[in-house]
Amino acid sequence: MRRLFIRGLALVALAGLGTLAGVYLPTSSAKTTTAHAAKVTVTVVAKEWSFKLSKRSVPVGTTVVFKVVNKGKIGHDFKIAGKKTKLLAPGKSQLLTVKFGKKGTFSYICSVTGHARLGMQGKFAVGVTAPPPPPSTTTTTTQQTTTGNVGTGNTTVTVSMVDYHFDLSASTIPSGKVTFVIKNNGADVHNFDLNNVKSGAILSPGQTETWTVSVAPGQFLYTCDVPFHVDRGMSGTFQVTP
Numbered sequence: 001m002r003r004l005f006i007r008g009l010a011l012v013a014l015a016g017l018g019t020l021a022g023v024y025l026p027t028s029s030a031k032t033t034t035a036h037a038a039k040v041t042v043t044v045v046a047k048e049w050s051f052k053l054s055k056r057s058v059p060v061g062t063t064v065v066f067k068v069v070n071k072g073k074i075g076h077d078f079k080i081a082g083k084k085t086k087l088l089a090p091g092k093s094q095l096l097t098v099k100f101g102k103k104g105t106f107s108y109i110c111s112v113t114g115h116a117r118l119g120m121q122g123k124f125a126v127g128v129t130a131p132p133p134p135p136s137t138t139t140t141t142t143q144q145t146t147t148g149n150v151g152t153g154n155t156t157v158t159v160s161m162v163d164y165h166f167d168l169s170a171s172t173i174p175s176g177k178v179t180f181v182i183k184n185n186g187a188d189v190h191n192f193d194l195n196n197v198k199s200g201a202i203l204s205p206g207q208t209e210t211w212t213v214s215v216a217p218g219q220f221l222y223t224c225d226v227p228f229h230v231d232r233g234m235s236g237t238f239q240v241t242p
Helices: 002-032
Strands: 039-047 050-053 063-070 093-099 104-109 121-126 153-162 165-168 172-174 176-184 208-215 218-223 235-241
Touching (some): 165 235
Parallel strands (some): 153 176, 172 235
Antiparallel strands (some): 104 121, 153 165
């Protein structure tokens, strides 16, 4: 009887161990199969005056590593969801990691003064359909101001860009067509931006460009869009008379 009793206890103990194993193993398996949050890399190419993203939408909960590369001729940065890169010199790059936990569209911009206005902005989609990309900008030889009547004048103005100011051949011109003959005579890159009318190309030292616009009477501001050049004096105004 004693032997039978001992054998019974042993069977009960083995059954208990089996039950414990049955409880433990599924728990361990559940831990190993827990899904990890998604992580993707999105390449962002910055240049004058646009961003190009390799991917424009992700699911909610995704951690995105933005690889921002500046392929332009001047400094740019990339800002999204409250985070931004440093100011990247031409040819430089930086990784920016952002976790998107909410559904919606998130604006991205270059925060350098004036660059978003020139086209360096867009929307990144999380858990929703990506909005269409911003239209590509086209350069035309003639543009017109939005207000006022344009006169019949036909004037040529030469613009010399140096480090760090503009020299214009005329500061007062009649309303009508104005042809700007622009040359970079400095040692740094520059451009000539006739604010709210036309932004010229970024020119390396020695380069030139020519473009024509139609302007109504008024006072016009011109600047250089290269970061910090306005702070150093590259801005001015000229008057257009009726």
